[in-house]
Amino acid sequence: GEISSQLHGGYSHPLARAWQAERQLTKSMLIYPIFVSDQDDEETAIAALPNQRRFGMNRLVPFLEPLVRKGLRSVILFGVPLQPGSKDQLGTAADDPNGPVVRSIRLIRQRFPQLYIVADVCLCEYTSHGHCGILRDDGSLNNAMSVDRISDVAVAYAHAGAHCVAPSDMNDGRIRAIKLKLIEEGLAHRVMLMSYAAKFSGCLYGPFREAAGSCPSFGDRKCYQLPPGGRGLARRAIVRDINEGADVIMVKPAGQYLDIISDAKELGKDLPIAAYQVSGEFAMLHAAAKAGVFDLKIAAMEAHDSILRAGATIIVSYFTPELLDWLDN
Ligand SMILES: NCC[C@H](CC(=O)O)[C@@H](CN)CCC(=O)O
Ligand SMILES: [Zn+2]
Numbered sequence: 001g002e003i004s005s006q007l008h009g010g011y012s013h014p015l016a017r018a019w020q021a022e023r024q025l026t027k028s029m030l031i032y033p034i035f036v037s038d039q040d041d042e043e044t045a046i047a048a049l050p051n052q053r054r055f056g057m058n059r060l061v062p063f064l065e066p067l068v069r070k071g072l073r074s075v076i077l078f079g080v081p082l083q084p085g086s087k088d089q090l091g092t093a094a095d096d097p098n099g100p101v102v103r104s105i106r107l108i109r110q111r112f113p114q115l116y117i118v119a120d121v122c123l124c125e126y127t128s129h130g131h132c133g134i135l136r137d138d139g140s141l142n143n144a145m146s147v148d149r150i151s152d153v154a155v156a157y158a159h160a161g162a163h164c165v166a167p168s169d170m171n172d173g174r175i176r177a178i179k180l181k182l183i184e185e186g187l188a189h190r191v192m193l194m195s196y197a198a199k200f201s202g203c204l205y206g207p208f209r210e211a212a213g214s215c216p217s218f219g220d221r222k223c224y225q226l227p228p229g230g231r232g233l234a235r236r237a238i239v240r241d242i243n244e245g246a247d248v249i250m251v252k253p254a255g256q257y258l259d260i261i262s263d264a265k266e267l268g269k270d271l272p273i274a275a276y277q278v279s280g281e282f283a284m285l286h287a288a289a290k291a292g293v294f295d296l297k298i299a300a301m302e303a304h305d306s307i308l309r310a311g312a313t314i315i316v317s318y319f320t321p322e323l324l325d326w327l328d329n
Contacts, residue, residue, distance in 0.1 A: 005239050005318055014225055024299075025213040025309050025315075027071040027327055031118055031274075032143040032320035035211055036060065036100040037080040048207035049279055050286040052318055054080055057103055061111050070324040074116035074278030075108070076166060076316055077101050079125055089124040090134055091123030095156035103161045109161040115244060118194060119157035120149055121167040121178075124214040131216050132224060155185050164192035166250070170199055179245035194274060195246035198234040198260050201225035204253045210277070234260050238267050248314065252276035255303055258310040265311025274314035277309045282318040295328055 040056040079101040086093045133146030154165040182188040209215040256273035289296035
């Protein structure tokens with residue numbers, strides 16, 4: 001029969017346009033990155049990350065209270081050890097029971113029982129060399145030692161009360177190692193394992209590294225984060241991590257990797273897919289809005305809607321505080 005070339009009628013009204021979207025951004029999809037330091041009374045603005053601050057233990061609760069009231073559901077914690085001498089070759093401070101991450105997990109569990117706590121697991125903030133693992137003499141990652149150490153740190157955060165551990169190190173086999181240790185420790189029933197399965201090396205992490213003091217002291221992360229052109233490699237990493245026991249697959253960065261998000265959704269069709277809109281993406285949107293390229297809210301919403309369209313239903317976003325307001329109106 002006659003087919004119609006007329007599509008306009010299906011989206012001529014704002015509500016009809018909203019209906020065209022397969023999923024809508026909601027507050028419960030958002031995870032807000034929080035930088036916690038070992039200087040208990042500090043609250044320091046992070047120049048490279050507009051509107052973001054670094055908090056000591058005593059500043060965390062007053063900061064989170066209004067956000068929880070506005071509907072914040074989840075945070076991801078990044079420790080920033082500022083104490084001189086707290087960094088060494090093994091990243092010993094990462095699972096220090098008196099360290100900022102363990103202490104803030106306990107504090108948040110106690111003060112905001114409804115808040116879902118994701119603990120980022122890595123060594124780069126705690127190692128003197130700034131790499132995401134333990135190094136061999138030749139400067140490359142010692143995979144076995146790094147995986148063993150990373151999985152110990154993940155278990156320490158889980159014991160402290162983290163609902164979810166998210167290893168952002170990109171060492172081979174860390175998902176399997178963490179899953180096995182969570183099982184051995186009798187924690188696997190209550191701790192989600194969120195894998196940064198497809199995390200790409202590139203230029204978009206600069207503001208974060210400035211905030212967290214986690215720049216590599218030499219070289220780069222190109223031998224363990226994925227090469228930006230490696231779509232097949234990312235598919236293989238996603239399949240590997242699903243098979244090793246990941247409960248969630250994360251893609252990072254997000255905006256320049258939407259095809260990888262849709263690959264993750266295809267390969268992990270039975271898992272929730274997360275995406276991290278990283279510090280460089282966030283700073284870029286702010287800088288462009290400041291330069292008058294577009295309205296910040298409209299651009300940020302469009303960027304988040306694109307991440308959803310690609311297949312993510314969990315978004316790690318520095319825009320979370322604004323989104324808690326924007327999604328209400
Ligand atoms: N463990 C790596 C941290 C990594 C940045 C880096 O490669 O240094 C990300 C944190 N998981 C950066 C996140 C961001 O840029 O927002
Ligand atoms: Zn790292």
